[in-house]
Amino acid sequence: MAQIYLVRHGQASFGSQNYDQLSELGQQQAQHLGQWLDRSGFSASRVVAGTMKRHQQTAQACMAELPAARQPASEWEIDAGFNEYDHHEVMVRHVPAFEDPTEVKRFLASSPNAKNEFQSMFQAAMARWMDGKHDAEYVESWPVFRQRCIDALERQINHAQPAKSIVVFTSGGTISTLCQYVLGIPDRNVAELNWSLVNSAVTKLMFQTGQPVEKPGRLSLSYLNNFSHLEALNTPNTITYR
Template identity: 60%
Template sequence: MGQIYLVRHGQASFGSANYDQLSDLGMEQARLLGEWFANSRQKFNRVVTGSLKRHRQTADACLAQLPKAHRIDTDWVTDPGFDEYDHHEVMVRHRPEFEDPEEVKRFLASSPQAKYAFQDIFQAAMSRWMSGQYDGDYREPWPAFQARCVGALQRLVEGADKSQNIIVFTSGGTISTICQHLLGLSDRQVAELNWTLVNCAMTKLFYQPGRVSLSYLNNYAHLEWLGQPESITYR
């Protein structure tokens, strides 16, 4: 039986002009995950990343912590099927004024409770995207994103030997959608799950011919052991 580790990227630069860049904390989260793998003597037969910069940065910082004997010598595989949905487009179709990153900054700085209000707005934007009523407004409608994520998982399993350890550096929406496929979750449940996934947390799958199953979800014990709550982030 093979194993697939789906790793959500480390904390990105939320609220900046370029979200697709790990923060300093995001780099540290990835390094701590790598130390966890090194201490558990984990080896990987394949490394897969989405095509986003934050995916590759997380992979580089994480796997640099492994002993040389445990590192992958071959080229890593990049599969855009594991990319995140377009957060920006989902938001601005609901709130066009947030097209300007500076407007987002002003909103977040407007009050101590602004981040919670922003989350409510984004949840409403997600509901609009997932409703199926406005598919023509989006370059990638929700059903297309679902199909892309499931297709990436299927390609991964079909191209793997039956007992490989594979690590995939991807995003929270992708992981949530794959879990929806495996567990039969509703769209509402997958949206709620997405909010709970921790940066640099692991979700582990087992696979064998014709079957993929969930072993565990959103494991971030490698961050908890520090006893520093600020190391655990969701955005």
């Protein structure tokens, strides 16, 4: 059996002009993950990252903690198939006023409960995106995004050069969607799963090499949302979800 480790990026810069970069804490989360992997004796046969800056920054900070002998011999792969869906578009199609970033900032500063209210609005926006009634309004509809993620996973499994331990640095929406693919959970549960994923947490998939990916039982979930590297610090504020 071979393994694919799906790593959610470290905390990004929510509320800033450029969300797609790690915060200082996000950088530390990725480093803690790398140190945890090092202590466990982990070796990576292949490293893959999405094209987003937060993916690649997490990969760099994490893998820098492993000795060269346990790094892959070949260069890291970059695969846009593991990119996150467009949060901004999903939200704006539901709340057009949020096209203006200053309106988002104004809303977040409007009350102590604004973040919770924003979360509820985003959940409704996700439901709209996924209900299939508005697909033509999105550059990337939910079915297209889902298939993109699955195709990216299959590329890794069917890679010309088999690897025993593949590490993929990606995003929560992508990981949740791939878990849906493996477990067969309903669409409505994908967003709920996404809310629970911790920054820099690891989800591990197992697969049998040398067989078509569609074969039943070939792909399975070993564990989900493992953030032991953060729990071991005994510092609650290092555990984040956005």
